[in-house]
Amino acid sequence: xxxxxxxxxxxxxxxxxxxxxxxxxxxxxxxxxxxxxxxxxxxxxxxxxxxxxxxxxxxxxxxxxxxxxxxxxxxxxxxxxxxxxxxxxxxxxxxxxxxxxxxxxxxxxxxxxx
Amino acid sequence: xxxxxxxxxxxxxxxxxxxxxxxxxxxxxxxxxxxxxxxxxxxxxxxxxxxxxxxxxxxxxxxxxxxxxxxxxxxxxxxxxxxxxxxxxxxxxxxxxxxxxxxxxxxxxxxxxx
Numbered sequence: 001x002x003x004x005x006x007x008x009x010x011x012x013x014x015x016x017x018x019x020x021x022x023x024x025x026x027x028x029x030x031x032x033x034x035x036x037x038x039x040x041x042x043x044x045x046x047x048x049x050x051x052x053x054x055x056x057x058x059x060x061x062x063x064x065x066x067x068x069x070x071x072x073x074x075x076x077x078x079x080x081x082x083x084x085x086x087x088x089x090x091x092x093x094x095x096x097x098x099x100x101x102x103x104x105x106x107x108x109x110x111x112x113x114x
Numbered sequence: 115x116x117x118x119x120x121x122x123x124x125x126x127x128x129x130x131x132x133x134x135x136x137x138x139x140x141x142x143x144x145x146x147x148x149x150x151x152x153x154x155x156x157x158x159x160x161x162x163x164x165x166x167x168x169x170x171x172x173x174x175x176x177x178x179x180x181x182x183x184x185x186x187x188x189x190x191x192x193x194x195x196x197x198x199x200x201x202x203x204x205x206x207x208x209x210x211x212x213x214x215x216x217x218x219x220x221x222x223x224x225x226x227x228x
Contacts, residue, residue, distance in 0.1 A: 036219075043220055104156060104157045
């Protein structure tokens with residue numbers, strides 16, 4: 001069975017600081033992994049996805065994530081936080097065997113301090 | 115249209131009334147999903163439609179909730195005899211069911227039950 005764990009329901013960083021949002025997954029087969037972002041009062045928007053190509057995936061707005069099979073992790077990073085990055089971030093997993101559902105993590109709220 | 119659309123964007127209703135929420139998926143997407151997102155919480159899967167297959171209703175919280183989909187187009191989520199705990203944002207997503215199964219989300223319907 002697939003599952004996703006996001007460590008830290010709320011992360012706060014200073015503007016210009018490194019952003020690191022943690023995600024660990026479990027899947028019995030090679031997974032597809034996603035990060036979605038939800039800005040206040042909006043729907044979810046795909047930030048980036050891993051589909052068994054390069055393990056380092058670059059997304060929109062300067063975000064990237066690295067798939068580490070040995071650690072079953074897919075942490076999201078950005079070198080320098082911007083005030084506009086304040087949002088809710090969701091990690092998600094699916095695989096070819098499920099072919100339907102994507103399992104979402106519980107989300108991490110990112111706050112940016114001036 | 116280019117993306118997933120949902121209507122209404124906001125719905126305020128009285129306890130005990132029935133409500134109907136609508137989702138228009140991206141044209142050609144065979145899969146359609148409904149999620150519920152309570153204030154400050156993650157996504158709760160409700161129901162999944164894929165082509166002509168029987169829908170996966172495993173996430174519906176009670177028999178007051180039901181959903182229909184016409185072919186591979188519009189879907190409606192109906193909540194009968196609404197309760198205050200039904201207040202949430204209801205999100206719809208659609209996808210191709212092949213490859214990475216990336217889901218595209220609508221902006222959501224914010225339901226408030228007084």
